[in-house]
Amino acid sequence: MFLKRIELNGFKSFCNKKEIIINKGITGVVGPNGSGKSNIADAMRWVLGEQSSKNLRGTSMQDVIFNGTQTRSKKGYCEVALIFDNSDMRIKSEYTEIAVRRKMYRSGESEYSINNTNCRLKDILDLFRDTGIGKEGYSIIGQGKIDEILTSKATDRRKVFEEAAGIMKYRVRKEEAERN
């Protein structure tokens, strides 16, 4: 499976609706400083459930909504969709294309959907758990992440291997069962 398209609308510097088409293989994103390259990586992590504004390089979550320029007024919401090719059925679903979407208003309220059906964030996390995709799935390696893994506590480092080995779902289910 692979990410084949990203749709951005009102996310950070992407004021108007924008589609980024990604071909299978290696894709590089080039552009001058401040042109929005890192904002694309932020957008991917945001859809996959990132809840920390600091991890998205902002001070509050509302900082991800287009904030206006001298010539354009700010937006009241932002929306990002990640469209995955699932023709290899890596994600257990009847769909060969999976679109996950997050929309957030200035009030801070977020809406999530999978293939245009509203869902909870938990459903998105469950969908991608142990696939290697996801904000903790190590498919997105942020600056400083390698250092963090190398210097982390043994118990935290173990979780990295559990996620990579595809057994994280059992830990999550055990912890959920213990809470209930």
Ligand code: ATP
């Ligand atoms: P570099 O090459 O320096 O790493 P980059 O291409 O990765 O640059 P980004 O960090 O993705 O650039 O983009 C930064 C730009 O995004 C800045 O110009 C900033 O003003 C703009 N930006 C960030 N948040 C918002 C927002 N909420 N509204 C409008 N613009 C925003």
Ligand code: MG
């Ligand atoms: Mg950058």
